[in-house]
Amino acid sequence: MRSFSLIFKQFSRSVLLIAGFAFLGSSAYAQGDATKGEAIFKANCTTCHKIDIRLIGPALGPTVTSDTDDKWLTKWIENNQALIAAHDKKALDIYNQYAQANMTVFTQLSDGDVANILSYVRTAWKTQQTAAAKPGASGPAAETGPSDLVIYALIGVIILAFIIILVLNKVVITLERLLEKNQGLFIEEVAVEKVAVDRFAFARKLAKNKKFVFFTLLCGTLALGSWTWITMWNTNVHQGYQPVQPIKFPHDLHAGAMKIDCQYCHSGAYKSKNASIPSLNVCMNCHKTIDRTLNSKTASPEIKKIYDALGYDPQTQKYDSTKTRPMQWIRIHNLPDFAYFNHSQHVKVAKLRCQTCHGPIETMKEVYQYSPLTMKWCVQCHKRTNVDFKGNAYYTKMEAVHNLIKEGKPVTAAMMGGIECGKCHY
Ligand code: HEC
Ligand code: HEC
Ligand code: HEC
Ligand code: HEC
Ligand code: HEC
Ligand code: HEC
Numbered sequence: 001m002r003s004f005s006l007i008f009k010q011f012s013r014s015v016l017l018i019a020g021f022a023f024l025g026s027s028a029y030a031q032g033d034a035t036k037g038e039a040i041f042k043a044n045c046t047t048c049h050k051i052d053i054r055l056i057g058p059a060l061g062p063t064v065t066s067d068t069d070d071k072w073l074t075k076w077i078e079n080n081q082a083l084i085a086a087h088d089k090k091a092l093d094i095y096n097q098y099a100q101a102n103m104t105v106f107t108q109l110s111d112g113d114v115a116n117i118l119s120y121v122r123t124a125w126k127t128q129q130t131a132a133a134k135p136g137a138s139g140p141a142a143e144t145g146p147s148d149l150v151i152y153a154l155i156g157v158i159i160l161a162f163i164i165i166l167v168l169n170k171v172v173i174t175l176e177r178l179l180e181k182n183q184g185l186f187i188e189e190v191a192v193e194k195v196a197v198d199r200f201a202f203a204r205k206l207a208k209n210k211k212f213v214f215f216t217l218l219c220g221t222l223a224l225g226s227w228t229w230i231t232m233w234n235t236n237v238h239q240g241y242q243p244v245q246p247i248k249f250p251h252d253l254h255a256g257a258m259k260i261d262c263q264y265c266h267s268g269a270y271k272s273k274n275a276s277i278p279s280l281n282v283c284m285n286c287h288k289t290i291d292r293t294l295n296s297k298t299a300s301p302e303i304k305k306i307y308d309a310l311g312y313d314p315q316t317q318k319y320d321s322t323k324t325r326p327m328q329w330i331r332i333h334n335l336p337d338f339a340y341f342n343h344s345q346h347v348k349v350a351k352l353r354c355q356t357c358h359g360p361i362e363t364m365k366e367v368y369q370y371s372p373l374t375m376k377w378c379v380q381c382h383k384r385t386n387v388d389f390k391g392n393a394y395y396t397k398m399e400a401v402h403n404l405i406k407e408g409k410p411v412t413a414a415m416m417g418g419i420e421c422g423k424c425h426y
Contacts, residue, residue: 032112037120040113044106051124053259056101056290058094061125064118074114079105101289151226158219165215169206242368243330247305249366253293256362262354269343269354277329280306288317332369333358339375351388 048056067073076083076091080103083091109117206212254260262269268276283306291299291307291314299314307314311323335341346352355361359370371377389395397417404411417423 032115032119034120034123037116
């Protein structure tokens with residue numbers, strides 16, 4: 001997918017250039033009213049089109065801005081089926097390129113309406129391009145615990161110590177030889193075997209060196225000790241866990257390239273303890289008509305699995321309820337039962353981004369566990385993150401209780417939220 005996003009980047013860059021040139025001549029055609037166009041666009045087109053990315057239809061910003069033939073665009077938007085039926089070459093090309101998905105016919109729109117839409121699309125695309133050109137967007141903060149640092153430092157020190165020992169030994173040997181040479185005892189080493197024998201002698205000498213033996217043992221113990229330590233801490237930690245799912249569901253396409261909001265599929269995260277996995281009916285909002293990827297000529301076997309599980313026949317577009325079977329996704333993130341974690345508290349109240357805990361999901365071809373999910377991980381973040389008190393009903397209540405305490409008045413459990421359902425039920 002990286003190559004896809006690269007191509008997309010290059011593509012949008014060249015589009016930016018084209019858009020720049022087109023803008024110079026834009027007064028020639030941009031006569032519509034963008035505000036009116038926005039309303040018409042949102043009412044009729046957003047189910048299938050976005051300005052900047054492909055949904056069911058192509059991204060309209062780049063296409064409409066680079067295609068200045070407004071007469072043709074108007075004909076297409078008002079009745080694309082008529083153009084296709086008339087074997088208009090351009091229309092057929094587009095139709096085939098998008099796996100022969102059908103665009104709705106909009107005979108009810110007037111030429112004026114379409115001019116407004118086009119004007120809106122061009123303005124919106126230009127605004128997005130200018131915004132995108134500005135730097136700033138930053139990725140999710142990576143958390144590296146100090147324990148990792150300590151371990152790396154330790155390994156570094158050990159390696160350094162080894163190097164120093166080797167160098168010192170070399171120096172000692174050279175000095176000894178110089179000494180021998182000075183005393184006229186030096187014998188030229190010519191034979192290859194002699195060198196080999198000398199090497200053994202060197203090893204034997206080292207083995208007799210008490211300091212060296214002590215140091216080697218020390219390093220060995222340290223290395224073994226830290227390995228045991230790390231292994232023990234990582235028992236039952238499944239960071240990086242990536243099971244094989246029944247459908248290879250690509251988050252990078254859906255949440256990344258298509259920018260579908262996480263909430264569309266994981267709405268639970270905003271209002272309850274569990275984020276929830278969407279039912280296949282949610283997928284069918286789009287996949288009823290999309291049975292393949294952008295450039296593919298054949299239907300995708302992965303998408304077919306959705307149809308099979310629902311007993312759906314894409315030919316007749318009918319469901320056979322006797323053939324349905326549940327989709328058995330394999331759970332990736334899993335806390336033990338004795339730990340209580342609530343999504344809405346973190347997503348809605350603390351306003352944390354999903355990516356803070358789940359990593360760059362929108363770039364993952366298949367999801368894996370990004371964070372360790374250890375108690376240390378929870379506690380560290382709780383120590384480092386400031387609570388946002390503004391507009392938070394829970395803390396407004398706490399403030400009231402605080403004032404009552406200062407005034408020396410009695411406080412009941414109910415005042416501290418003790419009769420809220422969530423305190424006792426989940
Ligand atoms: C049901 C989904 C759907 C709706 C609703 C829809 N479109 Fe499309 N549109 C498509 C598809 C799919 C294509 C690609 C061509 C094809 O396969 O027919 C397309 C193609 C286009 C193109 C041609 C792009 C090119 O490459 O030149 C334009 C322009 C366009 N749509 C504008 C609109 C406008 C404006 C609206 C709202 C008034 C709209 N569409 C509503 C699905 C839709
Ligand atoms: C089109 C629907 C869809 C969208 C949009 C989507 N997801 Fe998912 N997500 C799924 C499905 C289906 C699964 C179960 C299959 C899997 O694990 O790959 C899943 C699984 C996950 C999991 C792993 C669940 C587990 O088993 O532990 C996480 C975490 C996740 N999604 C986070 C996100 C985030 C964050 C976003 C937004 C950036 C997002 N998802 C957008 C459909 C979606
Ligand atoms: C908003 C519309 C939309 C929704 C909702 C949606 N998809 Fe998709 N999906 C697409 C589009 C469009 C593509 C093709 C993208 C491309 O080719 O760039 C696609 C591609 C895929 C692919 C890739 C197929 C392949 O062969 O690589 C899989 C698998 C898939 N979807 C599964 C799912 C599942 C499972 C769900 C429900 C959890 C889902 N989709 C929900 C629009 C959607
Ligand atoms: C503070 C960290 C954190 C944030 C923020 C967070 N999650 Fe989670 N998520 C977790 C943990 C921890 C689990 C495991 C929960 C369990 O096993 O009970 C989990 C589990 C999941 C699961 C699978 C199991 C379930 O609960 O249904 C999905 C899907 C998921 N998260 C999606 C999301 C989405 C989407 C967002 C953003 C709207 C999000 N998460 C924000 C920590 C987080
Ligand atoms: C990325 C930071 C982050 C991580 C990771 C995180 N939390 Fe939190 N958590 C918060 C913040 C911020 C709040 C305060 C929310 C608020 O305003 O009430 C919070 C609140 C809570 C509360 C409510 C405390 C109260 O006083 O009512 C619980 C319980 C909780 N978290 C459990 C967990 C568990 C369990 C984990 C690990 C699996 C975890 N959290 C991981 C940031 C985090
Ligand atoms: C102080 C703790 C507490 C609070 C607050 C609380 N409940 Fe309960 N609730 C309980 C206990 C304990 C039971 C089980 C009582 C029993 O089995 O006789 C229960 C039982 C229930 C049941 C019956 C469940 C069943 O299977 O029989 C429902 C429904 C319920 N509560 C809803 C709520 C709602 C809605 C709220 C918020 C307005 C709420 N509760 C607030 C403690 C609480």
